[in-house]
Structure formats: C-alpha cells, structure tokens
Amino acid sequence: MIVDCDPGHDDAVALIVAARHAELLGVTTVAGNAPITATTRNARIILDMIGSTVPLHQGAERPLVAPPRHAEYVHGESGLDGAELLEPSGPADSTNAVEFIIETCRKTEGVWLVPTGPLTNIALALRAAPDLAKRIAGISLMGGGTFGNRSAAAEFNIWADPEAAAMVFDYGGPLKMCGLDVTHRLQATPERIAKVRALPGHMAAVLADLFDFFSKVYVSRHDNMRGGAVHDPCAVMVLTHPELFTARPHHVTVETSGALTTGMTLIDMRGLIERLAPNCDVTWEVDADAAFSVIVDSIAAFSR
Numbered sequence: 479m480i481v482d483c484d485p486g487h488d489d490a491v492a493l494i495v496a497a498r499h500a501e502l503l504g505v506t507t508v509a510g511n512a513p514i515t516a517t518t519r520n521a522r523i524i525l526d527m528i529g530s531t532v533p534l535h536q537g538a539e540r541p542l543v544a545p546p547r548h549a550e551y552v553h554g555e556s557g558l559d560g561a562e563l564l565e566p567s568g569p570a571d572s573t574n575a576v577e578f579i580i581e582t583c584r585k586t587e588g589v590w591l592v593p594t595g596p597l598t599n600i601a602l603a604l605r606a607a608p609d610l611a612k613r614i615a616g617i618s619l620m621g622g623g624t625f626g627n628r629s630a631a632a633e634f635n636i637w638a639d640p641e642a643a644a645m646v647f648d649y650g651g652p653l654k655m656c657g658l659d660v661t662h663r664l665q666a667t668p669e670r671i672a673k674v675r676a677l678p679g680h681m682a683a684v685l686a687d688l689f690d691f692f693s694k695v696y697v698s699r700h701d702n703m704r705g706g707a708v709h710d711p712c713a714v715m716v717l718t719h720p721e722l723f724t725a726r727p728h729h730v731t732v733e734t735s736g737a738l739t740t741g742m743t744l745i746d747m748r749g750l751i752e753r754l755a756p757n758c759d760v761t762w763e764v765d766a767d768a769a770f771s772v773i774v775d776s777i778a779a780f781s782r
C-alpha cells in the first residue's frame with residue numbers, strides 16, 4: 479500500500495500500523511490538518527521514529543479548487559502538537575508525490591492507495607493516469623460519513639477538497655470508505671492510552687503524549703466522548719484486519735456545490751430494490767478493543 483496522509487495525530491498512528499502490518503511501498507503527503515511543509519515534516523519524524531526508510535514524497539500544497547484550509551484547532555499549529563519530537567532526519571525524497579503514486583502503481587501489481595487526508599493527490603494521479611483505475615487493487619480512504627465534523631454535513635478530508643473527493647468516489651474501481659460513523663467508535667480512551675504508556679521504550683511515551691493531546695481536544699469539544707476518535711488507522715486496518723470491521727456496499731456521491739452541504743458524502747441507504755449501483759464499501763462497525771490492541775501492538779513493535 480501507499481499511505482497518502484496529512485499527519486496529524488491519527489495519520490501518525492495509521493503510518494505505524496501500516497509499517498507493522500502491510501507492505502508499505504511509500505508515503506505521500508498532502509496539505510490538510512496543517513500546511514504541506516508541516517505534514518511532510520511530521521511524516522518524516524514518524525518514519526524516523528519507527529526507523530523506516532520507505533520513500534517519502536511531498537504532494538499537493540492546496541486543494542484542486544477550494545482554498546487551503548487546515549485544522550490547527552484539532553492537531554495544533556505544528557500538526558502534531560503535544561509531545562517532544564526529534565528534528566526530522568531530512569526533507570522528503572521529492573516533491574513529486576503524484577508521479578511517485580503513478581509510477582509505483584504502474585510497476586507494482588495490487589497496490590492499495592490509502593489516503594487519510596484530503597484527496598487532492600489521489601485525484602491528480604487518477605486524472606494524470608486514467609489507467610490507474612484498472613491497475614490498482616483499490617482505494618481505502620478515511621473520510622465522509624452520515625454526519626460531519628467540519629460542518630454538520632461534511633467531514634474534514636472530504637470538505638477540504640470536495641472536487642478531488644468527487645473524482646475519487648467516481649473513479650470506478652474498488653473503494654472502501656471509513657467515515658465518522660465507524661471512526662467515532664474507535665476512541666483513545668484513558669484506559670487504552672494507559673496501555674500505550676505502559677509499553678517499554680521512548681516512542682511509546684511519545685505516542686501516549688500525542689494521544690493525550692488529541693483526546694483532550696476531542697473530549698473538550700464533544701458531548702459523551704471519552705477519547706479522540708482514532709480515524710485514520712481504520713483505513714489501514716480494514717485491509718490488514720478486515721475481520722474487525724463490518725461494511726456494506728452503498729452508492730456514495732460527494733456534494734461539491736451545496737450552499738450548506740458542500741463536502742457531504744451522500745450515502746444511499748434506501749431499501750429500494752431498484753437502487754443505484756453501489757460504488758463503495760462503507761464501513762459501519764469496528765471491534766474497538768481488538769482494533770486498539772492492533773494499534774498498541776504496532777507501537778510496541780517499534781518502540782525503543
């Protein structure tokens with residue numbers, strides 16, 4: 479898989495799970511939670527922490543059409559606030575994330591693209607290389623849902639670049655979506671964070687600090703949440719640990735011109751016999767304890 483991300487606390491955890499449980503062919507970055515320089519710097523810091531030398535390529539610094547908008551209110555100014563982090567070992571290997579995605583998918587069979595931020599890079603790759611739609615194994619994304627977080631209707635990744643998201647949902651190949659309906663069920667509760675903090679090694683302590691920061695934001699902003707919704711690892715684990723999730727096929731489209739609903743994923747859940755052909759496997763449930771154990775074990779594997 480190639481993880482296309484905007485680290486981001488939960489992106490960082492997704493990278494760790496992907497490095498532990500998948501053949502991680504490379505990491506590409508996109509502007510989203512923070513500007514592209516920050517998300518790329520953070521991706522390098524995480525890869526350094528786990529001792530990974532997989533290719534890292536910087537991608538789009540702004541959406542296709544929408545203005546650049548970020549989420550410092552969740553992830554902090556740096557995009558990864560809340561822990562003492564080492565300086566990155568160096569810059570990305572290139573600023574050609576889209577080329578890297580295209581070349582890798584053309585020369586390697588069975589690649590899953592796993593975007594966990596705005597879908598700008600993925601849309602640009604599909605537009606520049608339409609053959610990818612039939613070459614890749616599929617796209618497993620974190621985004622969307624039957625409710626939003628950046629607005630009542632729109633989840634941040636889709637909202638940040640709705641035109642790109644519309645292109646991805648229309649691309650025609652295998653598509654898995656982990657939206658807020660499932661990710662809000664995977665919360666970094668105090669008990670779960672304590673399991674991370676109990677692990678040996680400095681990295682585990684850093685991840686526990688990052689979880690604490692992330693969870694404080696969520697608990698302070700939401701009714702009845704006991705921890706941060708660990709969104710992005712779900713897009714990885716539906717591929718590496720599918721037995722932990724429940725999904726159903728639906729027709730999903732993205733609103734790009736709604737006065738109030740731009741960035742909304744419209745999931746057709748009508749019980750019609752004559753229904754729109756499904757284009758997306760929508761994930762609805764997760765075995766949260768088991769999924770968080772995968773996260774803890776992945777951190778343990780790299781912590782030193």
Ligand code: RIB
Nearest residue numbers: 486488594595634635709
């Ligand atoms: O809405 C949650 C998504 O937006 C996650 O991917 C988080 O990292 C942010 O990018």
Ligand code: CA
Nearest residue numbers: 486489594595
């Ligand atoms: Ca993200």
